[in-house]
Amino acid sequence: MYQIRRPQAEVTSNQQMALTHHENSLVPHVSLSIHPEVSEAVDMSKPMYWDRREIPLPDKRYKDILTPADKSLKEKEKGPWGQLSNEEKLALYRLSFCQTYPEMNQSSSEWKTVLAGVLYCIGLTGLVIIWQTAYVYPPTPRTFDAEWQAKQVKRMLDMRVSPIEGFAAQWDYEKGQWK
């Protein structure tokens, strides 16, 4: 059984045997009360409702349980639609569908949270690296000293490393300076 969280829990007509998943074990138990925000098992072998741009008419209506007022509205729907008021038409729509297309398509600000999380993690990593350079790394080798580097460059120039287009080509040997 598949667990989903439903923001508005709608009671389906076959809710007598709900397999609820507890922390440690899968225990089937009879559950007749539905609380909002409770994870409930969804039977995916039956037609399901979903709001999708590409599926305007899902396999089933949104609201399964109709109040007597809803039922009378449905009866009125069988007559000429011109007699329905705008509120009634809206009510009929909301019976069959959860969200309108604009509501479905609206963008969320989730990207800001995601970006913040990413930057935060990068920041934490930066802190770890700073601590590492201070406390973990061994002393830098002597080849990194400025004096050693200068001697190294001199040796490379004396060897004429890449004299045509590379390193030594940039050094002006007559004047003793970089070109």
Next chain:
Amino acid sequence: MNTLIGYDLVPEAKIVDSALRACRRLNDLASAIRNLEAVKDKAGPHKEIYPYLIQELQPTLSELGISTPEQLGMDKL
């Protein structure tokens, strides 16, 4: 209707007209309005298609008594 929306096109007025009449036969106003919304969504960035479609469908809409989503205020969030 779902298959039709799955295609990369905006249905012609005649097709949407048949769909609306089918909804009338099934006594389903909500589906009729949903169809109109879906067709508008299909047009995507081409904002001139939907008003044209509504203009073509106006006789049917008045005959069947279907309100457009705009008339019901459903296109605003």
